[in-house]
Amino acid sequence: MSRIKILAPLPIGFAVFLVHLATIPITGTGINPARSLGAAIIYNKDHAWNDHWIFWVGPFIGAALAAIYHVIVIRAIPFKSRS
Structure with missing residues (x-):
């Protein structure tokens, strides 16, 4: 183990x-x-923010997909009762 x-x-x-x-x-x-947010704030140029959206949008999309997966797949699996 x-x-x-x-x-x-x-x-x-x-x-x-x-x-x-x-x-x-x-x-x-x-x-x-x-790390990326700190560097973008300190550097503060336009191209530093071009791809920074992925750090904000990505986690929200991942959380939404995980919630949908949980509701549709995980809750659909019947669990055996402990008796």
């Missing part, structure tokens, strides 16, 4: 590693919204 707990962060770390490999040459890897 402890082996599973040790290996659990590996997929997340691997995904972040792949995002860094793919986006460092393009954006400097601004995958942290707080």
